[in-house]
Amino acid sequence: MRSGPGSLILESGTEAATPSFPDDGKNTIASQLVSRLREAIISGQLEAGSKINLDRAKQSFNVSLSPLREALARLISDGLVEFEDNRGYRVSPVSLSNLEEITSLREEFETYALRESMRVGDVEWEGNVMRALHRLNRTERDASKPETLEQWEAVHREFHLTLISGCRKPLLLSFCKTMLNLNDRYRRTFLTRTSGDRNVSVEHSEIAQGTVARDMDYACDRLREHIHRTGTNLRRHLAEKGIA
Amino acid sequence: MRSGPGSLILESGTEAATPSFPDDGKNTIASQLVSRLREAIISGQLEAGSKINLDRAKQSFNVSLSPLREALARLISDGLVEFEDNRGYRVSPVSLSNLEEITSLREEFETYALRESMRVGDVEWEGNVMRALHRLNRTERDASKPETLEQWEAVHREFHLTLISGCRKPLLLSFCKTMLNLNDRYRRTFLTRTSGDRNVSVEHSEIAQGTVARDMDYACDRLREHIHRTGTNLRRHLAEKGIA
DNA sequence: TTTTGATAAATCATCGATTATTTGTCAAGC
DNA sequence: GCTTGACAAATAATCGATGATTTATCAAAA
Numbered sequence: 301m302r303s304g305p306g307s308l309i310l311e312s313g314t315e316a317a318t319p320s321f322p323d324d325g326k327n328t329i330a331s332q333l334v335s336r337l338r339e340a341i342i343s344g345q346l347e348a349g350s351k352i353n354l355d356r357a358k359q360s361f362n363v364s365l366s367p368l369r370e371a372l373a374r375l376i377s378d379g380l381v382e383f384e385d386n387r388g389y390r391v392s393p394v395s396l397s398n399l400e401e402i403t404s405l406r407e408e409f410e411t412y413a414l415r416e417s418m419r420v421g422d423v424e425w426e427g428n429v430m431r432a433l434h435r436l437n438r439t440e441r442d443a444s445k446p447e448t449l450e451q452w453e454a455v456h457r458e459f460h461l462t463l464i465s466g467c468r469k470p471l472l473l474s475f476c477k478t479m480l481n482l483n484d485r486y487r488r489t490f491l492t493r494t495s496g497d498r499n500v501s502v503e504h505s506e507i508a509q510g511t512v513a514r515d516m517d518y519a520c521d522r523l524r525e526h527i528h529r530t531g532t533n534l535r536r537h538l539a540e541k542g543i544a
Numbered sequence: 545m546r547s548g549p550g551s552l553i554l555e556s557g558t559e560a561a562t563p564s565f566p567d568d569g570k571n572t573i574a575s576q577l578v579s580r581l582r583e584a585i586i587s588g589q590l591e592a593g594s595k596i597n598l599d600r601a602k603q604s605f606n607v608s609l610s611p612l613r614e615a616l617a618r619l620i621s622d623g624l625v626e627f628e629d630n631r632g633y634r635v636s637p638v639s640l641s642n643l644e645e646i647t648s649l650r651e652e653f654e655t656y657a658l659r660e661s662m663r664v665g666d667v668e669w670e671g672n673v674m675r676a677l678h679r680l681n682r683t684e685r686d687a688s689k690p691e692t693l694e695q696w697e698a699v700h701r702e703f704h705l706t707l708i709s710g711c712r713k714p715l716l717l718s719f720c721k722t723m724l725n726l727n728d729r730y731r732r733t734f735l736t737r738t739s740g741d742r743n744v745s746v747e748h749s750e751i752a753q754g755t756v757a758r759d760m761d762y763a764c765d766r767l768r769e770h771i772h773r774t775g776t777n778l779r780r781h782l783a784e785k786g787i788a
Numbered sequence: 789t790t791t792t793g794a795t796a797a798a799t800c801a802t803c804g805a806t807t808a809t810t811t812g813t814c815a816a817g818c
Numbered sequence: 819g820c821t822t823g824a825c826a827a828a829t830a831a832t833c834g835a836t837g838a839t840t841t842a843t844c845a846a847a848a
Contacts, residue, residue: 327629327839328801354830364803366610369831373617374627379715383618385571386809388830401713408656469645471623475719571809572831598800608833613801630839632800 329363333371336361341380341391342481343450344489349393352381379482392482396538399486403531406479410527411520413464413472418514421466426512432462433508437501443493453484459504463511463523487530490537498529573607577615580605585624585635586725587694588733593637596625623726636726640782643730647775650723654771655764657708657716662758665710670756676706677752681745687737697728703748707755707767731774734781742773 326332340346358368372389375381383389417425436459441452457480464476494500503526510519570576584590602612616633619625627633661669680703685696701724708720738744747770754763 330801331629353828355828365831366613366802369610369614370617370801373614374620376618377621385575386830397712398715401715404713405716408652412652469648471642471645471723472649479715574831597798599798609801610832614831630800 328367330367330370330374333361333363333367334374337371337375338378338380338481341375342485342488344485346391348391348485348489350391352389352391354388378478380485394486394489394538394543396535396544398482399531399534399538402479402482402486403527403534406476406483406527406531407524409472409476409479410460410464411524413467413469413476414511414520414523415516416469416472417464417466418511418516418519420468425462425466428462428465429508429511432459433504435459436504441494449488449492453488457484459508463507483530486534486538490541491534495529495533498533500526503529572611574611574614574618577605577607577611578618581615581619582622582624582725585619586729586732588729590635592635592729592733594635596633596635598632621722623722624729638730638733638782638787640779640788642726643775643778643782646723646726646730647771647778650720650727650771650775651768653716653720653723654704654708655768657711657713657720658755658764658767659760660713660716661708661710662755662760662763664712669706669710672706672709673752673755676703677748679703680748685738693732693736697732701728703752707751727774730778730782734785735778739773739777742777744770747773 326335337346341348346352352372354365354368358365361368372381373383376383380392381389382392432455436452436455439452439455440448442448460480461473461477464473467473503522507519507522507526510522513519570579581590585592590596596616598609598612602609605612616625617627620627624636625633626636676699680696680699683696683699684692686692704724705717705721708717711717747766751763751766751770754766757763
């Protein structure tokens with residue numbers, strides 16, 4: 301299926317602009333599935349709480365059972381999928397209490413990671429933060445253009461991860477990444493527009509400015525508020541849709 | 545292989561004292577493997593950093609490939625196993641920096657979870673804490689008897705988990721459980737005796753007493769010290785064995 | 789001697805088919 | 819009418835075999 305390095309046969313896939321070089325990562329079907337399934341869950345294509353029928357999933361993703369099961373097993377780490385013996389896999393459900401926990405943990409984990417980053421982060425990290433902020437501010441978010449929403453989600457996620465990427469604590473970073481994933485699912489499912497009384501751009505800028513200035517208390521307070529506001533916002537939207 | 549409910553054929557396994565009733569959980573080979581592999585890694589039977597050869601593992605555990613791969617995929621969540629495309633699975637390596645991160649995160653996560661537990665925990669939780677303390681104090685730990693060490697590890701782990709079990713934050717609890725697993729691997733691998741200058745029993749009692757008295761600062765300070773001392777201890781033992 | 793490239797061996801990834809379990813259905817008994 | 823139990827359909831779990839990739843080996847060339 302995959303043409304090896306040096307092959308003259310062009311691949312028929314959508315990606316692969318450089319057919320003579322092996323792709324970086326994501327070589328196996330199982331690994332590709334992890335990405336595709338994660339995206340499908342976060343974006344809401346796979347409904348929260350719904351059972352994942354292996355036969356149907358197998359068909360709709362055009363894969364065999366083994367890589368599908370392996371991908372789902374790996375997704376348990378992300379908290380996006382749950383499993384029970386002989387009952388199979390299901391998309392993790394959403395709930396008010398789950399959202400509240402995610403918000404709380406993001407406040408705790410991310411402020412801790414940000415403080416650590418400011419303590420030990422180097423100049424390159426500072427630069428990455430400013431670059432991520434700039435990209436975020438230059439990315440348009442228009443509810444009438446769905447593709448801009450997706451793009452904005454990506455750079456927004458990247459901004460928050462960059463903020464804490466200087467902390468030199470890989471386990472902590474992976475936890476934060478997980479929480480951010482779970483949080484993004486709520487936003488992408490329930491929140492297409494931002495609340496009117498917020499200027500999110502300013503919030504991001506304040507966090508970033510405080511961060512590179514290494515003003516720990518200021519930056520962490522701003523970040524905590526930012527996360528908290530998003531949580532409050534989302535909670536309201538969940539309540540409107542009658543989700544307990 | 546498995547005799548169904550009501551069957552008159554007795555199982556040949558070591559467990560299953562009540563053959564007429566389905567086991568609670570752990571029904572499938574994959575799930576049993578998760579437990580067995582986790583125990584094998586934490587106990588040090590599977591060497592840290594070593595590659596897991598699927599063919600050999602298949603034979604030594606007497607299972608087929610599919611459940612083995614699925615079990616390993618699930619173990620990634622626990623941070624005990626790492627994976628790379630086309631290179632397979634390996635036991636997560638140990639290092640000084642990894643131990644230090646685990647210690648830091650345990651300090652942060654567990655004190656936060658303990659505070660939350662004291663804030664919202666109910667009377668039943670309090671009772672569970674006192675029971676876990678009592679069991680721990682009554683469990684002997686004799687380096688000359690390996691089976692007592694294993695037993696002690698189990699009740700010790702149970703004590704720490706019970707402490708924070710009142711917090712009503714399932715995601716936080718699972719993170720703490722993961723960190724505790726990783727920490728226990730270091731202790732079981734590198735630390736068979738407790739340091740001479742510590743009275744660990746007193747430390748546990750102080751934490752538990754402060755907890756049920758809902759003295760947040762006292763209990764959390766004692767817990768943080770307790771975790772920190774264990775970390776310092778372990779770090780020394782790692783250094784002695786020349787592990788960077 | 790070191791490097792390179794081809795080949796062989798080991799190992800991982802995937803598939804299709806088989807077996808085991810759960811869930812849905814419905815009739816018999818209470 | 820409600821519960822119980824047997825049967826059938828749907829679904830999950832496992833297996834053995836096949837295909838793909840990586841790693842090891844070693845001879846030829848620089």
